[in-house]
Amino acid sequence: MSDIDSDKWLEAMKSEMDSMGSNQVWTLVDPPKGARPVGCKWVYKRKLGANGEVTAFKARLVAKGYTQRPGVDFEETYSPVAMAKSIRILLAIAAWYDYEIWQMDVKTAFLNGFVEEDIFMDQPEGFTVVGEEQKVCHLQSGSSIAYLVLYVDDILLIGNDVKMLGDIKAWLSTQFSMKDMGEASYILGIKIYRDRSRRLLGLTQSSYIEKVLKRFKMEHSKRGLLPMRHGIKLSKKQSPKTDEELKRMSDIPYASAVGSIQYAVQCTRPDVAYALRLTSRYQACAGKAHWDAVKSILKYLKRTKDMFLIYGGGELILEGYSDASFQSDDDDAKSQSGFVFKLNGGVVAWKSSKQDTTADSTTEAEYIAASEAAKEAVWMKNYIQELDVVPSIAEPVVIFCDNNGAIAQAKEPRSHHRSKHILRRYHLLREMVSRGDCRMDRVSSAKTQRIHLLSRCRKSLILNIWIRWV
Template structure:
């Protein structure tokens, strides 16, 4: 399908004489046409449009892409003696309304109109040999049933004059006025790394979402080439050739394949070059990178591959390691594996075409029999993970069962942790020699890049101040790019991401019946995805807002979009905010859980929320609508407590494997509802709780076994309150600070305070944190580190 759309779009642009800047419009038009073409993939050779709508597509309204057309100018947009039409280029079909998309030749503005005179033999580069006469097509907004009752008019656009327009509008049995919508000049949206949404039908997706889908499919018309030929014809052909040579040499050194004739009955999969300009943390060009990837989509299950799953480190696990680095003053370093997937061996016989530009001159008809797991193969991530996992075990590391990408190795009173995320590694160690030896062993086995101290990982900017025992994690660069991308970099800041007085509902779309015209070009889903990554990695203060806004991604209305822009305005106010972990503040883990009873005014379901704190910062959080309706606030809190308990049990296992907790220690969790606490501690059967699903009674078992300890927390001290609903600015900022979310300026001032406090430590406090040698001791019993309360009302673990 990708190739079909590319070829179709390329032909349309070539035929119309349009440049590559029109690739987005061409691809959307190609999608529109493909949805209305019969396909063998559907029974009886029906079109996707017919299957989806149960109606045959009307093909009489289709026009030649890129042709000239005269579009009617509405009366309120022109003066008495102004022209009634403007010369435009036809660019496709509008979303959510029966209209065409045009580009005005004189201004470049995008217009959406139903009434136009098409000249399908007129293009930018001169006439084409077409016999079809120019035609006038006017779309009606009514459904087909209404059209049958009311009838259809074929009045020409020029037949409407200034004198009779008011008379025509007053008659209900005559079609409505022409609606023409002028939009801002179209701009190409950059291609995302990954698509996060797939709708049932492309024609029911918003225009902005289609822009992103199209950018993903047709990136060949962007600045970065997507074929070997286009790379060699570009202005940076020398740099791209050097990058390809480097990649090919690496493949040869790793003995990735052997040239053999294709066995009878087997089919070789294809391959292609993928090009990328790699930038550093400051956005400067670091190097040109080329990678040969196999076309794994043509692999067949059971023939070319079996298992494909490969784990990656959880973000919660990464934050746990960072909190331990703050607590014990660990060194944090980073390494990258070059051509990581080539280190994995294949269990299946896979044949691949020879790569473009590097065809064997003596055996051009032969194929490559792969020996290594090349990028693009479905099983490559799994093979790579198995390879490095076996090597880490051979080095003496122990793999955590709670997270298979966290490895730990102890040497007397020192230890080293390795966090694996595909081919990126974080190394945290208390001993410099142990760190160096581990790096040397990894570099000897794999081709590695030593990136030195950890400062940038998966889009997170990390600073480790070992002197003050402070580790900060933020995403300032990514946050600013999100604001710029959606035109909110100069917006007015606000103090909270949500308006406490606004309840978002799906019924708003029905009330705002005209929202389709204004929302068709709004990148709602893309904006939700941008702030979602911030929330997942470093910003728990966005959890409730993201959970609320993501419910309306399929059909947002202007009110939803305004609420989303408020979140972006909040990010504009807090661009440098991120998580902060400190040595002295709350080193012991504790959790907070809360629920907003019947907060959803449509479904009347409650929202669960929890946060877990360690080393003064938030390591785990969640905001989620409950699956069933709770009949009381006690039930809602009880169900939220059950979800938090599951996370607590997993964290206890992880911390136990890392040496932070013993098996007989419990995680303390705070709840602000006395009824739910009593329900969790009391195993008796009550008639008021007999309907509660047995899965939620999981918390009782863990309380009885002593793995979890429940304590009451006043509502004003409940840190999870932010996860369940919008709250006022003063309370929001208070909870945000107590969750360890601070700005860069605050981090610097707090760091200076920590330096001052460090001088005044007692001998016992100094001994409990750092040995005389300057390295932290892991022989100290857990819990001896003093805990400094944030305020008199704080409840700490």
């Protein structure tokens, strides 16, 4: 190993092998007749802290699972993963009540699972047992408030009872090899800031965005004013038409860039959701204009990398806003939907998406957008009710919309000649309103400009209003 940090990598490899032994991951056996042992390899990673500094050297021994046969060597498996919006909702509630937020990490969490299949693996190179070289590794089968949030091996403990949380941490440490990371400050690439005296909590991905900018060589680019220029149009007509254009675009990491931006949008950057959704449509046929649009997003992220989602100072009431842009897609004339939901002054859920049916009026487009927002509202209402600490969630979730026709459709069960063609599944909105899950209310167009960024390109003034609101 010729790396400058070779000593640290060797130490990490030895630590990994020690973990394998202490967790009794395998026993050495003679390979059964007909068995096909899988290979293995080492995967190395420098773990970075909130400020981009190296905090640990990780070495993982992994089996070459791609050589296994589905249904013979393995069946489906999974790790528990909390949705980003679930985490944001809990953090918004924690900021309101000033709950404790602690963090733990399960050391070598994947070693604690159990498998039903017989799996045989070659011994790791450099760690072959002397005198047992011919053998293979046989893998072995494996009024106080407290919330446990799991994301594979990362754990957030949120609650109001310090003793109870301490007891939970102590119990977890008896069951697994745990790392106590104290008060949560950095998880899943998201930095957490708290001002407990003012009951404020902020989330930012500045370090992650810096890493993305470096990956795509945009760290020295100009800073963009907007994620997408006002009035820009993208379509399949701008896709490569010649072999030379195709060759040029094949060398551009378009899909990788879109995927990297997607994680920021998923976690803390609703202001980029529309621009990303538009550019992601052309991953299979991206042209120069599409790539320029992606670079515009990266330039904008460079300027706003330190932007926060802030929770605090608002009411502990879930409320939503829905919006649509009518027939805005240049390829098929379909409309774009957008919605956001706020809790305790901050945004906890958002979405920007192209509608899958063609609307023939602004009312229909807005009605479809409101229907999608209502389905999200019902999910969040059920989730928050289970947490049992937000009394207001017993009331219908208010969804604000600036289209009188869409609101009337949601409240009125009768069929109208101009709306009878609307697909039945969108009329679920009426059912959700009638049973009290949500309520549609009128709001001025000036206020819905706050979420227009999720359904269309906007000018800088409106964008700034939207960002301040976030």
